[in-house]
Amino acid sequence: MTTKEYIDEAEQHLLHTYNRYQIVLEKGDGVYLYDTDGKKYLDFAAGIAVFAFGYNNQEYNDALKGQIDKLIHTSNLYYNVPSVSAAKKLAEISGMDRVFFTNSGTEAIEGAIKTARKYAYNKDGRTDHEIIAMKHSFHGRSMGALSVTGNVKYQEPFKPLIGGVQFAEYNKLESVKALVNEKTCAIIMEPVQGEGGIYPAADEFIKGVRKICDENDILLIFDEIQCGMGRTGKMFAHQHYGVKPDVMTVAKAVGGGFPVGAFLTNEKAAVLVPGDHGTTYGGNPLATAAVSKVIDMFETGNILENVNEVGAYLEKKLDEITEKYDFVKEHRGKGLMQGIELGIPVGEVIVKAMDKGLITISAGSNVLRLVPPLVITKENVDEMIEKLTQVFDEY
Ligand SMILES: *Cc1c(COP(=O)(O)O)cnc(C)c1O
Secondary structure: HHHHHHHHHHHHHHHOOOOOOOOEEEEEEOEEEEEEEEEEEOOOHHHHHOOOOOOHHHHHHHHHHHHHHOOOOOOOOOOOOHHHHHHHHHHHHHHOOOOEEEEOOOHHHHHHHHHHHHHHHHHOOOOOEEEEEEEEOOOOOHHHHHHHHHHHHHHHHHHOOOEEEEEEEEOOOHHHHHHOOOOOEEEOOOEEOOOOOOOOOOOHHHHHHHHHHHHOOOOOEEEEEEEEEEOOOOHHHHOOOOOEEEEEEHHHHEEEEEEOOEEEOOOOOOOOOOOOOOOOOOHHHHHHHHHHHHHOOOOOOOOHHHHHHHHHHHHHHHHHHHHHHHOOOEEEEOOOOEEEEEEOOHHHHHHHHHOOEEEEEEOOOOOOOOOOOOOOHHHHHHHHHHHHHHHHHOO
């Protein structure tokens, strides 16, 4: 089939919930993707901050293949070997105590919300607890996660959402304080906002939120789904600030491409008990074999060192670009999670870059988001800058 035929068929059968770019990706190798016409793309999106090790990584693939031949799925009614080792490793790298595996990010958020409500319920037996979330946040598309996502456009047609959610201004501590009351059971935030436009938390803000939670016995939930797993140069973004959450969500890169997520709690927030929560697939042997391998590969591949080194180089290059072009307002981010705020249409820039063989994504309405595989090199950064410069020169 030709590319056009694939696309026509896709549009006949897939629910049209995405305005997809007009390419059909077929295979990947390292930090490059290939479409069905054989065209090669340098990938600075990594399947939306998922493919940390690049494509067709033999060590990762072999680990999954090995597990496929042993046991793909069983049920959470029994223990299985990969989930035990994955949970232990995840707890070790995060400093959290308990892990519940899910199939996606949004589902991890659901678990975090239920944890918060149960925690407060255990204290006072009431069922009218409130959650404070942030404007311009993104936590997922299921009803609970959507309810704490600070984006009216995503929410409106699906109301009524879950009740008792209040939205504060990100990086404005006073706006959080103003919403705290005796019903508040949790504050949920991304340490670096992703979809909302790549906004890292200010140091005083994240520390201030932790303090509010401590003083009022409120659970602090960090959504590390995008900014976690080494993306910002630490294993988890909150580790830059020296504050710890009570509940943390992960997904995206945690499975290195395999669909899996998790919510983690400290001992205090480990309040869900048999009957409270469950999942058929979550933590199945194949998914957790992927998680376990991913965590090992961070260690053996010196991934964090690479993110810090190449991330610093990328920031330097982005400084130059910001200096050079008037329509580049600023760049923000940490490590290999960077956003460039543009005064020209981002959607158009992405398509033009794609024509030149570079894959990028947007964040918010005017930010070009760069979230490449964590194994990229400085040469890859140079190649990306060269292509992006060609695009920018057209403006
Ligand atoms: C992607 C994302 C989610 C949702 O994860 P899904 O796996 O798409 O459900 C939640 N929070 C953040 C910060 C994300 O980036």
